[in-house]
Amino acid sequence: MAASQLSALEGEGLEAGEPALTKSNPGCLYSEGQRLALEALLSSGEEAFRACMQQERLPPFLSADEAQALAATAEDWTVPSQEPCGAGTGTAIADGNTGSVTYWPGQSEEPAPLLRLGWPKDTAWKGITRAQLYTQPPGEGQPPIKELVRQEIQAACKLVAVVMDVFTDPDLLTDMVDAATRRWVPVYLLLDLKHLPAFLALAQQLGVNPWTTENLDIRTVQGHTFQSRRRRQVSGRVREKFLLLDGDRVISGSYRCVPS
Template sequence: LQRGSGDSPGVSGLLRSRLEKLKKLWWRKSIPPVLQHSETARLAMDAFLEQGEPGYLQAIAEEQELPFLSPLDMDYMSQHRSQSIPEPNARKGHETEPKEGDTEDRASLFSELSSGTYFPLMSDVQPPELELGWPVVPLATWYGQTQASVYFQRNKANSIKDLLRCLISRAKTVIAVVMDLFTDMEILCDLMEASSRRHVPVYLILDEKYLKYFIEMCSKMALNKDHFPNMRVRCVSGDTYYSKAGKKFAGQVLEKFVLIDCDHVLAGTYSFTWLCSQVHACLVTHFRGKIVEDFDREFRSLYTESKPVPAFCIPEAGSSPASAHSSAWTFQSLLKSAKPNEAGTASQASSLSNSSIESIKMSPFRKNST
């Protein structure tokens, strides 16, 4: 673990120290980047999750490090942070006061599992299957030389959306999509035509935090799960950060690529929105050949981590199909549940902060309480 020497008077953190050297124009010695994990950054992050911006700035000052978080970073974490370990009095059916040491035991257990790491707890749930089928990777993909063509949205002679729709219309064996934001009705109709008319399996993985916009689009189009018999819609989030005291927040999946027949891949900055097709400056790269295998592997990994969207779950054989009214109700309930919980994110501190396990160095927001 790499951390600044903020405990020593006059010694700056690693990032600040490097910046000060770079500002010296007469300094000729090369200054390589520090690629290791920053313990100072972890301490500052934990302070922010527990005490908000004041705690974060205090930790930065004590470590003599640069304020590396932008306002955009802090707004995101403030909106999406939550408590990973339930409060003792908030547990269902638990009305008595917690016993002495109970809070510390729970925090210790969590610390052993995820303390000092950025990795979520592993799950023993079986990964979902690609039940619609998955084609054999073509020989041209296995052994073919990688080919790449770049398309820029600013070049009106080569429309990215037209290229995408053309590839979808030619798909024969599978269409696999990973997308952050999907609100383009024309592309959804293209996917529906491919799946229901040409019987091409379609797998769609969407970012969980932007899922509500896709559901809202389907609601406007009066669509329900009965209109997606050969399509699977799932959602996924990015990595989850856990603080020492039990706060957490999940990142987003901002990958954007479309895999066609395990032979073509479109990947880049293009989202399935009207703005991207008309005014945003975007680009995509059209890949063929052996590199497609990497996207095939990445899609399978994301699909394993993803979870189903209730509004698009196909009922098992023998169960009664949902009516249009019940499907519409499901869409509306999902839209409501997708809104951020303001009450849950307004808290600036957690009672678990007093039982945070000390590892490597005591969190800065605990120094004044001990």
């Protein structure tokens, strides 16, 4: 949390002779006016957001696309259901005593999830680290990026670990299932929670049940969640895309296949 935010929350005043934090100061990372405008955006939409900005005399701090995306993805607070049959569901918060003062530990009190499929024991690289740039369309003498990715997955013998925001490529999923079930290579997939339905739809089209496929472990993650005092929330999304192979090779980036 920024020092300027802590000062605002704790009501600390400025010491004698201490200069006030201005917008040009690098330490000024928190604005109460911006927070109020964001609250209005999440609870009442873009018109209320613009009205609050005008009332607070704020310069623009969100682009039109950002404001539209936040308003579209905002949802009511939910809490996990306590019913045994309601696993994975949530209920809207109705308790007036529950709010933004809820205890949030600096670190999770839950133990880190185990890598149940195992992990290469000796992953310390002792050679010379090399980096190679690939482009799409490919450069002279280079394979297309998708071909490179598939070759590396098919050549993996110890580990395939993937972090992906949107996973909808049937060829890559087929290669990973083949690595997991035929070559018995541990395959880990870490996917963005919001885009999990797209991945599950792809798996269904291929006749793959990702939850019962042997040697394949799938987990989901999402970005930080902002919860407003008006009981609205918005969560960040995964933007990273990288592939770890055998503990000693990494492919990072993105590509898009378009007709030539």
